[in-house]
Amino acid sequence: MKKVLALVCALSLVFSLAACGGSADKKSAGVMTYAEYDAAALDSEVVVEAYVQAHQSWWDNKITVYAADKDGGYFFYNMNCSEADAAKLTPGTKIKVTGYKSEWAGEVEVAEGATFEIEDGNYIAPAKDVTASLGKDELKNYQNQLVSFKDMTVSAVSYKNGEPGDDIYVNFTKDGQEYAFCLEYYLNGSDADFYNLVGSLTEGQVCDVEGYLYWYEGPNPHITKVTVK
Amino acid sequence: MRKIAKITLLFVLITTTLSMCACHGRKGLDAFVIPEQFDETKHYDISFWAKNDTNLTQVDIYKKAISDFEALYPNITVNMRLYTDYGRIYNDVITNISTNTTPNVCITYPDHIATYMTGANTVVELDDLFVDTRFGLNGSEIKYDAPSFDEIVPQFIDECKIGEHYYAVPFMRSTEALYVNKTYVEAMGYEIPDIMTWDFVWEVSEAAMAKNADGTFKVNGQNVMIPFIYKSTDNMMISMLKQLDAGYSDPDGNIEIFNDTTKDILFEVSKHAGTGSFSTFKISSYPGNFLNAGQCIFAIDSTAGATWMGTHANHHDISLDKVVEFETEVYPIPQFDVNDPKMISQGPSMCIFNKEDPGEVLASWLFMQFMLTNDVQMSYSETEGYVPVTLKAQNCDEYKEYLSLASPDDPDHYDIKIKAAELLLNNTDKTFVTPVFNGSASLRDAAGQLIESVTKSMRRKETVDAAYMDKLFKDTAALYHLNQKSMAGNNGQKQELSRLPGASIALIVTLITVWILLGAYYLYGFISSRKKKK
Structure with a gap:
């Protein structure tokens, strides 16, 4: 009985860890995977989910965010953001961002004026x-x-x-x-x-x-x- | 009853006193009055918030100016704080006005000063200082060779007038230039006129979009070509409207930009944004980077950015292996009427902020005036395609010699930089500025946003039609708070009165009630006495 219990516990642990590892990539309906975002044409509308890794200082109702999911990195330039919402964008926070993909001097980003909503989830990408x-x-x-x-x-x-x-x-x-x-x-x-x-x-x-x-x-x-x- | 009357009178007095206090609000500083003497035994620490163009030579010139000034006035210490962004200076000044911790001297734009002036006596009016025989411009007690009022370029000093008074002095002036890859234009079979029209620039830009079978552009053989890039789209809209004599705003702060001419301009811009022949700095990056890589033919940027333009530019943000060899030429911005060219005048000005100690303000003024001396003016202007703001500097032999040494291979006398400066020197009478009022900075932002919006929309394959334009006007007006008929406030014009605060309404109601009670009491006494007499 003890062996069976131990096996069940071990399997549960393995499955739960696997679930944790994969949760960063699971996208909501209508949201692009990183691969789809990467393949999207410049100047096209994109909807992505990613996790805040860091952000530049909030200013004038705008914030620039470095974000990631398990598959890649994002740069959300000057997203529309109130000062109150900026305080919620702590590292790991999951956000859904809607905006336009663009490129500025080689930097591929979601252009100024994107909007976001905070979702449940947390992830910090390793270097x-x-x-x-x-x-x-x-x-x-x-x-x-x-x-x-x-x-x-x-x-x-x-x-x-x-x-x-x-x-x-x-x-x-x-x-x-x-x-x-x-x-x-x-x-x-x-x-x-x-x-x-x-x-x-x-x-x-x-x-x-x-x-x-x-x-x-x-x-x-x-x-x-x-x-x- | 007499007791009630006394209490009522006391109440009235207290209420009246309180209401008078409420009318005054927070007490501002007294207006600056020039002191009889400048106390050189007293030490003054003054702060100077400066802006540079990410150019360390400019930083060194500021430092040298401060050092030279402090040598003349050992009792004044100037503490410099450096910025590379006017917006940040503006934001910090606004924040510091409320805590009365503004800098003493600040590099800024008149548009911004108009907003600073919403505080009582926050910015020092300079009219009296200009003409003061002792400490005024080139006054008798000034320890250096400063310019007189008449030796400041009239157009430039006029730009520092807000309403009827001067609140700034110019520091540097520039205009916009059309930097052209002449090699490519001529290779496409076009002959460049002395002054280009907008039609010419659009036509060449569209022609430059022709591609080879392999998808590369015929004109440069590369995969990237944006023939026409404008750095400052607010200037683009403002200049086009000015050239067409169309509405933008009036000196009273009435917003006129949302008109049919503006729509026509936007439709024209949208056509070329749609083909990819036009873009902006905000959307694509610095025009100079594309120009130098052979990926742009017409780059419009400030003459103060000339050292970044051309194959042999002093500065490059792209790796040198990407820079292509071509002949660069400097022209006025495109015009609608080449016989009546108009170009914007821009560049930093300086203002001083009021303080409780008039001696501190005078120390600030002495430093600000020092920034107009020949050495400072010439050395700073030569870092870029700026021009000195004084005729005294412009006409001196040393500056004329500098202009005469233009060469593509001499970084100190880079020919594109000198041609850019000469563009303004030769066309000062054709420059213009926009009216300054509280809110003019927002209007300027809105002007640029209109062009940015249609350009982005076309790139995003949206429909830009009459309905789009109506919505764009409405949204832009709301975003930049341009809905009011007039935004003026600092020019002596009347502002539309807003609804009184609740506390004020309560006070007025209380006062009226008290007066009614007093009247009733008086009437009651009068009637009673008449009855007694009967």
């Missing part, structure tokens, strides 16, 4: 190591996802304004190629410790870097974590 994809076309497949890069060497650090208080541009080299990263001030400029850490990076330091794979005329990750080695 994917895409170091091996640097400099290759395949890197674009990870656009808007939380990604990590290992053993990157700092080659240049500059403030957008010439002094603290705005974005920080950080260039890293890897295997002789230079890549542009950015600490987006409205994403994490208010985290003084992190802002100071990135601002004080010096040429030659080797770091592991995490960030959302934003695109501006080429890959331009928005940095969220730096580990100096």
Whole structure:
């Protein structure tokens, strides 16, 4: 009897874990899968469900959100959002977004003016190591996802304004190629410790870097974590 | 009965006093009065909120100006806060007005100042300061060689007048330029006139959409081509309406933009948005990036963005392997009447905010005036296609020499940048500005939104017809609160009176009731005394 009970418990656990893992991909009726969103033409209307991973600071009834589901990343630029709703967009929150797919300087996004509703569900996407994809076309497949890069060497650090208080541009080299990263001030400029850490990076330091794979005329990750080695 | 009368009188007095207090509301600052002397033994810390075009050379020029100024006035320390976005400055100033923590000096636009002025004496009126013989423009007690009032370009200083008074001084001026890939236009068999019409630009743009059998565009052999990209669609609509002498707004703040000419313009824009021959910065990205990649033929952007334009531009946001070789030329924006060209005047101005200590305001004014000196004006203008706002700087030998050294290969004298500056220098008399009033900033946003909306709608295969246009006008008016007939408030014009607050109504009712009671009491006493006499 004990063996049967143990087997039942084990099977229940396996099934429940499988259910948890798959819940991120389950879409409501009328909602696109990531693959359908990815295949949708630019300037077409899209309806997606995704989980908030981070957002830039709310301003003027708009908010820019980095989101993900299990299959890919999304960038919701300047969604219509009240200040009260912005407070609800904590990491992991599931939202259904209706808007138009567009591309701006290479960044594929849901364009300004999208609307959203909050749904039940929670998911935080893990960072994917895409170091091996640097400099290759395949890197674009990870656009808007939380990604990590290992053993990157700092080659240049500059403030957008010439002094603290705005974005920080950080260039890293890897295997002789230079890549542009950015600490987006409205994403994490208010985290003084992190802002100071990135601002004080010096040429030659080797770091592991995490960030959302934003695109501006080429890959331009928005940095969220730096580990100096 | 006498006791009741006394109580009633006391009540009336209290009510009247309270109501008078209520009428005044929160007490604002007293209007600034120029002090007799500037106390150089007292230390002043002043804040300066500045804007730069993500250009570190501009930041260095601000820093040098502050350093040079502080050397002349050791008792003044200028603390700079940098922005790269006018909208953020505007937002922060508005937030700080309510807490009386505005900056001392601020780079801004007159449209924004009109909103700042909703607070009593918030922004310092400059009329008296301009003409003060001691501390005024080039006054006797100024420690540097400042321009006189007459040495500021008249059109530019006029733009700083709100109603009947000056509330700002110009800092830099630019206009918009049409940056053209001349190589492509000529390769398509067109000859470029000195001033292009809108029809010419639309025609060439449509011709540039021709494709090869493999789907690439014939003109550039690439997969991407947006022949015409406009950076600032609010300027686009405003300029087109101005050139057609059509309504936009009047100085009283009456909104005139929702008219048939605007619809005609939008229908024309929609045609070209539908074919993909026209797009905007908000939809597609910076015109300069497409121009430099050979993916755009007509790029309209500020002359203050000239260093980003062309094969040999000082700055590139695209990787250098994507930059193509072509001949860039700078023209006025397209016109409806080439014999009467009109182009917008734009660029940063400066204002000073009022403070309790007149000495602090005077210190702010001294710094703001310093920003008009030749060194600051020339060095800052040369960072981009700006022009100095003073004739004193424009006409000095050093600036003329700078203009004469234009070269595609010399970053300091990049020819496109200098041609852009010369475009404004040679056409200052053809520039215009829009009326400034509380709400003019919203109207400007709405003007751009109309073009953005039809462009997006066409790309999204929506139907743009008369019904669409009616709805667009209605929605835009509501979104930007342009429904009122007049939005004025700072020009001395009357505002439409809104409904009184509940507390005020209660006070008035109480006062009327008290007066009725007093009248009744007096009448009762009068009748009683008559009866007694009988």
